[in-house]
Amino acid sequence: MGIEAVSRLLMLCALLFLPLAGMAEDFTIQDMQGKTHHLSDYRGRWVLVNFWATWCPPCRREIPDLISLQKTHKDLAVIGVAVDYDSEKAVGDFVRREGINYPIVLGNEAVFAQIGQMQVLPTSYLYSPTGEKVAYQEGALTKESIENYIKSKQGR
Numbered sequence: 001m002g003i004e005a006v007s008r009l010l011m012l013c014a015l016l017f018l019p020l021a022g023m024a025e026d027f028t029i030q031d032m033q034g035k036t037h038h039l040s041d042y043r044g045r046w047v048l049v050n051f052w053a054t055w056c057p058p059c060r061r062e063i064p065d066l067i068s069l070q071k072t073h074k075d076l077a078v079i080g081v082a083v084d085y086d087s088e089k090a091v092g093d094f095v096r097r098e099g100i101n102y103p104i105v106l107g108n109e110a111v112f113a114q115i116g117q118m119q120v121l122p123t124s125y126l127y128s129p130t131g132e133k134v135a136y137q138e139g140a141l142t143k144e145s146i147e148n149y150i151k152s153k154q155g156r
Helices: 003-015 057-072 088-098 109-115 143-154
Strands: 028-030 036-038 046-052 076-082 104-106 123-127 133-138
Touching (some): 028 109, 057 076, 057 088
Parallel strands (some): 076 104
Antiparallel strands (some): 028 036, 123 133
């Protein structure tokens, strides 16, 4: 890979997450298994909330990276929010078939009001270990982009 390609790649990684300011309000959401999740439950860990849909090709492409992040990073929790779905059963079948290992919440207006809106799928919000909503990404993300972002913030 040439120096120009590396430079473009680094610039792209830097732009993947757009910064946000301010503390997040403590959200309360319930996953498909009936477990309630509060942002405050995750203090001391990064939290990635990912809005996705079963029919969305970019969403489907990023799922293996989200599974890997959930499996390998004890300092990071992934929560998926399924949106624009036909039925709870269809989402559950998809989750089982894909081997998704992180909690899945069925998106609705109450969830959007607590976490945020999206214009495109997928959209992700990243919370710092102190509960601050620090970044969001419209469009697909990668394991590498999340790891690089977190590493850049831990080095400060």
